[in-house]
Amino acid sequence: MLESWPALPLLIGAVLVAFSRGPVRALVMLAAPLAGAWGVYQLEPGTVIEFQMMGLQLTPVRVDALSILFGYLFHLAAFIGVIYSLHLKDPMQDVAALAYAGSAVGAVFAGDLLTLFVFWELLAVTSVFLVLARRSERSLATGMRYLVMQVGSGVLLLAGAIWYASAGNGLGFDYIGLDAPGGWLIFLAFGIKAAFPLLHGWLTDAYPEATPTGTVFLTGFTTKVAIYSLARGFPGTELLVPIGTLMTCFPIFFAVIENDLRRVLAYSMINQLGFMVVGIGIGTQLALNGAVAHAFNDVIFKGLLMMSMGAVLHVTGEMRGSELGGLYKKMPKTAILCMVGAASISAFPLFSGFVSKSMVVAAAIQEGHTVVWLALLFASAGVFHHAGIKIPFFAFFAHDSRHVASPSMPPTCWRRCSFWPCRRWPSPGSSWPTSIRRSSSQCTWMWTGCIAAWHRKRCARRWPGLPRSTKPCARRAWGW
Amino acid sequence: MSDDKQKTYLFDNPRNVRRVVVALVAACVILAGLDLVVHRHVSHPWEAMFGFYAVYGFVACVLLVLLAKEMRKLLIRKEDYYDEAPPTDNPPSGEDPGA
Incomplete structure (x- = not known):
C-alpha cells in the first residue's frame, strides 16, 4: 500500500540526505524528485488507498487528474530547485527542501481532511527552516512570525475539519463550500496559505528573508497547495x-x-x-x-x-x-x-x-x-x-x-x-585564496579532466586577473 | 579588472539605447496599427474599439505610478525602522561567511 504513496520518495530522500555528504548527497537529491515523478506516472487515475484508524476512515492517497497535475508540478519544481541548490553545503536546507516538497505532494494526494491537515502542518514546519537557514537575527524573527501564521492556519483547518466531520459529512476532502459546518474555518485556513488580503503579511515578510535557494522552493509549494485546496474544496x-x-x-x-x-x-x-x-x-x-x-x-x-x-x-x-x-x-x-x-x-x-x-x-x-x-x-x-x-x-x-x-x-x-565548484565567489573586500582553497574539497568529486581543461582556457581568456600566485592546492582546485 | 574597465558593453553606447527605444516605439505603432487590420475575436464590445488595450494599458501604468507616488509619502519608512539591519547585508547562508 505504502509503496504507491507518491510523497514517499521525497520524504525518504530527505532522510537520506540528512545522513549523506558530497556526491552521494547530490545524487540522492537529484534522484528523489525523479523517483517521485516516476511514481506519479505509475499511478492510475481513480486509485484510492483507504484504511481505518481509531474508527476514522482515512484516505492518504486519492488519485485524479487534478492531483496528478499538481503532483507532476511539485516534482518538477523540486527537481529544478535541487539543481539550483546543488552548490550548497548546508544539510539543513537540503533536508528541509526535500521534506517540504514531499509534504506538498502528500497534501495534493490527500483524500481526507485529516491527512491534509498533517501535510498542511508539515509544510509549515519544514519550510520555516528555509527562512531560518539565513542564520541571522532578522531571519529568526521572520521565521517565527511565519511559523505562527502557518501553524495558525493548520489549527483553523483542524478545527474546521472536526466541525465538518462531526456534522456527519465524514472526513473526505471533496467539495466543501461555505455553507457546510466548519466551511468558513477551512476557507480561512486555505485563505491564509493562499495569501488572501489582510492575511497575506507572512508571504511578503518571509519569502524575501529566506536564503536565495530557499525562496525558490518556497515559491513553488505552500501557496500552490492552497490554490489546489481551494480548487478542490471551494x-x-x-x-x-x-x-x-x-x-x-x-x-x-x-x-x-x-x-x-x-x-x-x-x-x-x-x-x-x-x-x-x-x-x-x-x-x-x-x-x-x-x-x-x-x-x-x-x-x-x-x-x-x-x-x-x-x-x-x-x-x-x-x-x-x-x-x-x-x-x-x-x-x-x-x-x-x-x-x-x-x-x-x-x-x-x-x-x-x-x-x-x-x-x-x-x-x-x-x-x-x-x-x-x-x-x-x-x-x-x-x-x-x-x-x-x-x-x-x-x-x-x-x-x-x-x-x-x-x-x-x-x-x-x-x-x-x-x-x-566554488562555494562562494569572494566579495570585493575578501581575498581570493581562502575562497579558492575552500572550494578544493568539492572539486575532487565534481571536476573532470575534460571540463577542467576547457574551463582553464575559458578562465584565462575571460578573467585574466585571477590570482596565480596562490598555494598549489588552490591552483589545482582551479585547474591552473 | 582593468580589462573590464576598458571594455565597452552593449548599452554603454547611447546609439544602442536609442536603437532599442526606436525599435520598441516602432513595435508599439505597428501593433496599434494592426488593430485596424487584424480580425479580433472580441467577447466584450469595448474590446472592439480601436486601440482599447493600448490606451487602457498605458493609462493603467500611468495611474499606477501616480497613485504609488502618493502612497509612498504615506508609507515610506527608513530601512532600520524596526531597529534591524538593512535587508540584504547578511552573507547568503549555506555559503562561507569567511570566504
Missing part, C-alpha cells in the same frame, strides 16, 4: 471573485514602491495568486482550467525570477534595487533568463503566462464580470510594470552599481550551468 464560490480581484490589484501598488527586489516578487506573487483565486471563484471549466494552468506556470516563471534574483543576491550580497544596476555586464545569461521570466509573468505573447492568464481573463468576460475583467487588465498592466520592467531594469540595467566595478567575477548562472 470551486465556484462567488466570494472568491472579489477576494481574488483585490489580490490582483492591491499588491501592485506596494510592489511599485518596494525597494527589495525579492519583496517586489513576493507582492507580484500575491497578484498572480489573485488570478488563480478569481478563476476558482468563477468556477466554469475555462476558469478552473485557467486557474490551475496559471498555478503551474507561476511555479515555473516565478521560480525563474526568484532564481535570477537569488543569483544576484548570491554574487553581490545585495537585493535593494537602489544599490543594484548594470549587472548585465557581469551576468548576461542571468539577465536574459530574468527577462524570459519577466516576459512570461507579464503575459507576453508566445510565453506561458499569456495563455493561462488569458484563460482566466476570458472566463471573467464570458461570465459577465465586466468590472473584474477591467481590474484584471489593470493588474496585468501593473505586473508588467513592476515584475516585467522594474525587476530586470533595476538589477541588470539602470546605472552601473558598485558591484559592476568590483573585481571580475563569472556570472552565477554560468557557474551553475557548468557545475562550478
Whole structure:
C-alpha cells in the first residue's frame, strides 16, 4: 500500500540526505524528485488507498487528474530547485527542501481532511527552516512570525475539519463550500496559505528573508497547495471573485514602491495568486482550467525570477534595487533568463503566462464580470510594470552599481550551468585564496579532466586577473 | 579588472539605447496599427474599439505610478525602522561567511 504513496520518495530522500555528504548527497537529491515523478506516472487515475484508524476512515492517497497535475508540478519544481541548490553545503536546507516538497505532494494526494491537515502542518514546519537557514537575527524573527501564521492556519483547518466531520459529512476532502459546518474555518485556513488580503503579511515578510535557494522552493509549494485546496474544496464560490480581484490589484501598488527586489516578487506573487483565486471563484471549466494552468506556470516563471534574483543576491550580497544596476555586464545569461521570466509573468505573447492568464481573463468576460475583467487588465498592466520592467531594469540595467566595478567575477548562472565548484565567489573586500582553497574539497568529486581543461582556457581568456600566485592546492582546485 | 574597465558593453553606447527605444516605439505603432487590420475575436464590445488595450494599458501604468507616488509619502519608512539591519547585508547562508 505504502509503496504507491507518491510523497514517499521525497520524504525518504530527505532522510537520506540528512545522513549523506558530497556526491552521494547530490545524487540522492537529484534522484528523489525523479523517483517521485516516476511514481506519479505509475499511478492510475481513480486509485484510492483507504484504511481505518481509531474508527476514522482515512484516505492518504486519492488519485485524479487534478492531483496528478499538481503532483507532476511539485516534482518538477523540486527537481529544478535541487539543481539550483546543488552548490550548497548546508544539510539543513537540503533536508528541509526535500521534506517540504514531499509534504506538498502528500497534501495534493490527500483524500481526507485529516491527512491534509498533517501535510498542511508539515509544510509549515519544514519550510520555516528555509527562512531560518539565513542564520541571522532578522531571519529568526521572520521565521517565527511565519511559523505562527502557518501553524495558525493548520489549527483553523483542524478545527474546521472536526466541525465538518462531526456534522456527519465524514472526513473526505471533496467539495466543501461555505455553507457546510466548519466551511468558513477551512476557507480561512486555505485563505491564509493562499495569501488572501489582510492575511497575506507572512508571504511578503518571509519569502524575501529566506536564503536565495530557499525562496525558490518556497515559491513553488505552500501557496500552490492552497490554490489546489481551494480548487478542490471551494470551486465556484462567488466570494472568491472579489477576494481574488483585490489580490490582483492591491499588491501592485506596494510592489511599485518596494525597494527589495525579492519583496517586489513576493507582492507580484500575491497578484498572480489573485488570478488563480478569481478563476476558482468563477468556477466554469475555462476558469478552473485557467486557474490551475496559471498555478503551474507561476511555479515555473516565478521560480525563474526568484532564481535570477537569488543569483544576484548570491554574487553581490545585495537585493535593494537602489544599490543594484548594470549587472548585465557581469551576468548576461542571468539577465536574459530574468527577462524570459519577466516576459512570461507579464503575459507576453508566445510565453506561458499569456495563455493561462488569458484563460482566466476570458472566463471573467464570458461570465459577465465586466468590472473584474477591467481590474484584471489593470493588474496585468501593473505586473508588467513592476515584475516585467522594474525587476530586470533595476538589477541588470539602470546605472552601473558598485558591484559592476568590483573585481571580475563569472556570472552565477554560468557557474551553475557548468557545475562550478566554488562555494562562494569572494566579495570585493575578501581575498581570493581562502575562497579558492575552500572550494578544493568539492572539486575532487565534481571536476573532470575534460571540463577542467576547457574551463582553464575559458578562465584565462575571460578573467585574466585571477590570482596565480596562490598555494598549489588552490591552483589545482582551479585547474591552473 | 582593468580589462573590464576598458571594455565597452552593449548599452554603454547611447546609439544602442536609442536603437532599442526606436525599435520598441516602432513595435508599439505597428501593433496599434494592426488593430485596424487584424480580425479580433472580441467577447466584450469595448474590446472592439480601436486601440482599447493600448490606451487602457498605458493609462493603467500611468495611474499606477501616480497613485504609488502618493502612497509612498504615506508609507515610506527608513530601512532600520524596526531597529534591524538593512535587508540584504547578511552573507547568503549555506555559503562561507569567511570566504
